[in-house]
Amino acid sequence: MTIEQEAAPLAERMRPQNLDEFKGQEHLLGPAKILRRLIESDQISSLILWGPPGAGKTTLARIIANATRSHFIFFSAILSGVKDLRQIVKDAEEELLTSGRRTILFVDEIHRFNKAQQDAFLPYVEKGLLTMIGATTENPSFEVITPLLSRCKVLVLNPLRKEDIEDILRNAMADEQRGLGGTGLTLADDALSAIAEHAEGDARIALNTLETTAKLSVDGKLDLDTVREAVQKKPLLYDKGGEEHYNVISAFIKSMRGSDPDGALYWLARMLEAGEDPLFILRRMVILASEDIGNADPRALQVAINALQGFQFVGMPEGRIILGQAVTYLATAPKSNASYIGMDEALAEVRKSGALPVPLHVRNAPTRLMKDLGYHKGYKYAHDFKEGFVEQEYLPERLTGKKFYRPAGHGYEKYINERMEFLRKKKTGN
Numbered sequence: 001m002t003i004e005q006e007a008a009p010l011a012e013r014m015r016p017q018n019l020d021e022f023k024g025q026e027h028l029l030g031p032a033k034i035l036r037r038l039i040e041s042d043q044i045s046s047l048i049l050w051g052p053p054g055a056g057k058t059t060l061a062r063i064i065a066n067a068t069r070s071h072f073i074f075f076s077a078i079l080s081g082v083k084d085l086r087q088i089v090k091d092a093e094e095e096l097l098t099s100g101r102r103t104i105l106f107v108d109e110i111h112r113f114n115k116a117q118q119d120a121f122l123p124y125v126e127k128g129l130l131t132m133i134g135a136t137t138e139n140p141s142f143e144v145i146t147p148l149l150s151r152c153k154v155l156v157l158n159p160l161r162k163e164d165i166e167d168i169l170r171n172a173m174a175d176e177q178r179g180l181g182g183t184g185l186t187l188a189d190d191a192l193s194a195i196a197e198h199a200e201g202d203a204r205i206a207l208n209t210l211e212t213t214a215k216l217s218v219d220g221k222l223d224l225d226t227v228r229e230a231v232q233k234k235p236l237l238y239d240k241g242g243e244e245h246y247n248v249i250s251a252f253i254k255s256m257r258g259s260d261p262d263g264a265l266y267w268l269a270r271m272l273e274a275g276e277d278p279l280f281i282l283r284r285m286v287i288l289a290s291e292d293i294g295n296a297d298p299r300a301l302q303v304a305i306n307a308l309q310g311f312q313f314v315g316m317p318e319g320r321i322i323l324g325q326a327v328t329y330l331a332t333a334p335k336s337n338a339s340y341i342g343m344d345e346a347l348a349e350v351r352k353s354g355a356l357p358v359p360l361h362v363r364n365a366p367t368r369l370m371k372d373l374g375y376h377k378g379y380k381y382a383h384d385f386k387e388g389f390v391e392q393e394y395l396p397e398r399l400t401g402k403k404f405y406r407p408a409g410h411g412y413e414k415y416i417n418e419r420m421e422f423l424r425k426k427k428t429g430n
Contacts, residue, residue, distance in 0.1 A: 011207035013178040014171065015059050017066065021171075023203070024164040025056060025157055035060070035155060039067050044104060046125055048134045048144060051157025054202025057135035060157075061106040064133070071095045071103040077112035082120045092129055103130055110134035111143035118145045125151050159201020166196045168203050169210055185214055187222040194227045245276075253284060257292045261331040268327050278319060282308045282326075289330060296336035296411030303329050334411025342405035349399065356396035391427045 016022040019029060019036060028035040038044050044064060049057040065072035073088055092103035110118070124130040125148065132152065136143060140154055160168075172179040173187050187210075195213070199206035212230040213222050248270055255263030271281055282304070289304040307326035311319040365375035380390045393400055407413035407420070 009208065010172060010179065010211040011204045014168070014175065014207055016056075016063065018063060019067075022056065022059065022063065023167050024160040025060075028155055028157070034153075039064055042068050042070070044068060044070070044131055044133070046132045046152040048110070048136065048140050048149070048152045048154045049157060050136050050138075050140050050154055052159050052201060053137055054199070054204040054206075055157040055159060056203065057157060058108060061108075061133055061135065064104065065106070068104060069101065070131070071099075071101045073103060073105050075105055075107045077107060077109040082117050085120055089124055089129065092124075096129070102128075105130045105132050107132060107134045109136065111136040111138040111140075115145050118148055122148055122151075160199075160203055161201070162193075162196045165199050165201070165203060165206045166192055169195060169206055172207060172210060180210075180214055183214070183220075185217060185220050185222055188224065190224045191222050191227045194224055194231075198227075198231050248274075248276075249281075249284060252281070253288060256285075256288055256327065256331045257335065259331055259333075259335065261328045264327045264331040265324060268323060272320060272323075278311060278316065278323065279308075281323065282311060285326060285330060291340045292335055292337055293330065293333045294336045294339040294413070295416055296334040296338075296408055296413045298412060300330055300333045334408075334413075336408035336411060336413050338405060338407050338413060346404045349402070349404070353396075353398065356398055359393065359396065361392075362394055389423055389426065 019039065022029060025035075027033060030036065049060060051057055061074070065074075071092065073091075075084070075088065088103075088105060092105075095101050095103055105121075107113075107121070121130070121132060122145075125132050132148075134140075134144065134152065140149055144152075169187070169192055173185070174181050176182040191213070195206055195209050198209060209227070209230055210222075213226050216226050216230055248267055252264060252267035252271065255261075255267055268281065272278065286301070286304040286308060289300040293300040303326050307322050310322045314322060360374045361376065361378040363370070363375040365371045365377075370376070380392050382388050382390055382392075384390075395402055407416045409417055
């Protein structure tokens with residue numbers, strides 16, 4: 001190794017040089033799988049590699065650079081700008097004319113380019129002058145412009161499995177040229193497992209942790225206690241403005257809707273630990289109490305509102321107790337979206353039929369003219385009748401008999417159903 005290579009971090013030194021050294025992503029790199037076939041046949045087309053940090057996006061780009069006969073250029077969204085693209089295009093045109101080689105442009109962290117900047121790549125990708133490989137940790141649907149996305153094949157990279165991470169660590173411990181093989185260090189099995197668990201699918205984190213553990217070792221033995229000292233506390237992957245934010249809140253809502261208090265508590269803990277605003281969580285709980293529980297348990301909305309007010313009064317860290325109580329109540333409450341569906345159906349009807357006339361008998365008549373015009377005539381005051389009910393139509397004439405609210409047959413709505421059936425029989429006399 002050169003002096004520069006020796007000074008590089010372990011994660012950089014152990015970066016795979018070819019497909020045989022690469023671990024994971026079997027769905028793309030297994031026998032006869034798409035990316036392996038494209039690399040081995042040197043038929044790389046424009047791609048977007050989408051995956052979490054440490055899954056191997058940049059490494060795959062370097063493997064392609066080593067394996068392809070094309071002119072390969074790395075282009076970082078952090079270090080480069082659209083101005084640099086002009087020189088790249090000029091070089092690509094010259095390369096094509098002089099040697100017949102096409103140019104593959106690897107755009108690292110393509111999501112950091114705004115939409116207008118991404119437009120600059122489009123004509124060259126469209127003409128085939130550049131074959132673009134973009135790498136991103138963000139959902140391309142949100143971060144890459146549609147015209148560019150339509151000209152690229154999106155390949156999804158998964159977090160590495162724990163077994164893959166363990167293999168990477170073993171290779172680093174055994175490799176005498178690039179790894180720790182010549183140091184005499186030994187790695188205990190439980191320490192190996194702990195590092196792999198801590199990495200959460202990120203090879204870079206695993207190798208960085210191994211390197212730090214090695215530096216902390218005093219007797220050449222990398223044990224579990226040394227790993228714990230090296231690890232400290234790792235920030236959770238959770239971008240409040242990115243896709244993971246929406247993934248986690250979606251899992252939280254769906255867990256409560258699905259009556260799974262354990263799942264709901266887990267995702268709640270994930271958000272709190274990552275620093276999510278508890279008031280954002282509470283607002284979503286208030287919405288769920290009406291949207292997904294509704295009148296199946298009318299107390300759910302009260303619980304959610306009380307939790308919101310209680311949290312504002314107490315704050316963190318004790319506020320987590322209030323959140324936990326409310327979440328478990330909402331998750332275990334009977335579910336009904338009947339009122340939510342009814343509201344949306346009523347809105348749809350209004351948008352379709354417009355401002356239908358209010359029936360005369362349910363209009364107020366505060367003036368003599370209104371009374372003369374028939375306003376309020378024939379209105380039956382419910383409290384004048386037995387059980388506070390009298391048969392009467394309240395909808396516009398065109399909508400007579402229309403039903404928007406159809407209660408579920410469980411929870412408190414079971415009793416609402418029974419009440420409505422009782423009233424229906426009183427109307428019909430059956």
